[in-house]
Every structure is written in C-alpha cells, then in structure tokens.
Amino acid sequence: MISEALQHVRDRIAAACAQAQRPVDRVTLVAVSKTFPAEAVVAALDAGQRHFGENYVQEGVDKIARVAFLRPNLAVDAQPVWHFIGPLQSNKSRLVAEHFDWVHSVDRLKIAQRLSEQRPAHLPPLNVCLQVNISNEASKSGFAASEVAAAALQIKALPRLQLRGLMCIPEPADCAGKQRAPFRQMRELLSDLQRQGLPIDTLSMGMSADMEAAIMEGATMVRVGTAIFGARSVKTTAA
Ligand SMILES: *Cc1c(COP(=O)(O)O)cnc(C)c1O
Secondary structure, three states: OHHHHHHHHHHHHHHHHHHHOOOHHHOEEEEEOOOOOHHHHHHHHHOOOOEEEEOOHHHHHHHHHHHHHHOOOOOHHHOOEEEEOOOOOHHHHHHHHHHOOEEEEEOOHHHHHHHHHHOOOOOOOEEEEEEEOOOOOOOOOOEOHHHHHHHHHHHHOOOOEEEEEEEEOOOOOOOHHHHHHHHHHHHHHHHHHHHOOOOOOEEEOOOOOOHHHHHHOOOOEEEEOHHHHOOOOOOOOOO
16 A cells, blocks of 8 residues: 555655664655556655656656646645656756756756746746766766766756756665765765855655665655555666
C-alpha cells in the first residue's frame, strides 16, 4: 500500500537524519510518480505527501490536471508541489514553465533562458536547480563541475527564475562508501557557491537505493520513486 510504503520511506529518512545528526525537517521527500497514474498520486497526497516529481513533460502536465480534478479545493498548504526532474527539450520548456513549481534538471543556459522567458507573470518565479554531471558520464546530461559556478551566476540573473541549488544522478554504486563520494563532491560544490555569495540552499540528490548516503552528505531533497510506488513496468532511464 502506498501509505505504508510512504511511511517506510519517511522512517528511512528519519533514521538517516538521526545518524547524520541533521534535523529531519531539513530533508524534503519528493515522491517520483513517473509512469504511475494520478490515482497513485492522490493516494500519497491523502497520506500527507506534498512534493511530487515527474520526468516526462506531457505525462506530468496531464497528471497535474487530473490530480487537481480529483482533489479540487485543497487548502493552499495542502496542494501538491510539482517538480520536473527529467531531461528537458527546448520545444517542451513552455509547458514546464507554465505547470511546474520546480525544475531540477536545468542542464544548459539556453533552457534556463527559455524557462525564464516563458514563466507566466501571475506565477511566482520558477525554482530551479542546476543538474551536475558529477560522475562525468558521457551518457548523462548536466554541467561539468567546473562549469557550475559560471552557469549559476548567469542563471541567478534571470528574472523569472529562482536559483535554488544543485541536483545530480550519480553512477549507481553498490556500497555506502562508494555512494557517498559523489554526494560529498556535490556538497563541496554547493558550499563553494554559497561562499561566493549565492543565496542557494538546495541539494537534490538521493533516490530509492542511495537516499541514506545522500542524506549523510547533506541532501535537502531526496527523489524517491520505486520505494514508494513500486517497480515501474515501463523501462525508463534517468538522464
Ligand atoms: C526515476 C527517477 C528518480 C527515482 O528513482 P527510484 O530509483 O525509483 O527511486 C529520481 N530522480 C530521477 C531524475 C529519476 O529519473
């Protein structure tokens, strides 16, 4: 059941926070609902989950509308907060700017400029994270670590975006020690930017298999799909 799986994930987060001696309210759980129907989102929403992540633009936009239809008239502080976490093509950026609250996967300047231009005036600035290709994989998108500072300064200047921090999807590793190394690099990158005066606070890192390692290294948002909603039958790759 989704509510039980959700509670189990919350318990894992709480245990990792205790081990890291970090307050549990510093880690936000983003429930990754990609490939699952709006009804699964509603079950999680009814169990108190607020933040949801989607990877595919059209699927996400349709689900946002369907969830609003299934749960109309929610109080402002009970409404879902939608995070776009997947690869973003230029021709789909407008839908994302219009329908989502966050984008974690900003991987080039041009996409950031488009999102800023396309963010509707009646909405607050779009929260964004820069995706960092922390394991330097040819198959993964994201800024190289060495490019992050310059990109962050340019993106911070865009009027309709609020630069919040950094996101990564490291290469899978089987033991906690290996999992932590790229997360530690991310934490150091964020600290460097903060020391340069950038007012950013978000490290989006950690998924079902490595959320504990990410929390030990300072994750403020973990993106968890499988451990909440179960295995995905449609094969998807994190990019
Ligand atoms: C699918 C996905 C997740 C969730 O992965 P799980 O292993 O199912 O927890 C997190 N982040 C991104 C970018 C994803 O694409």
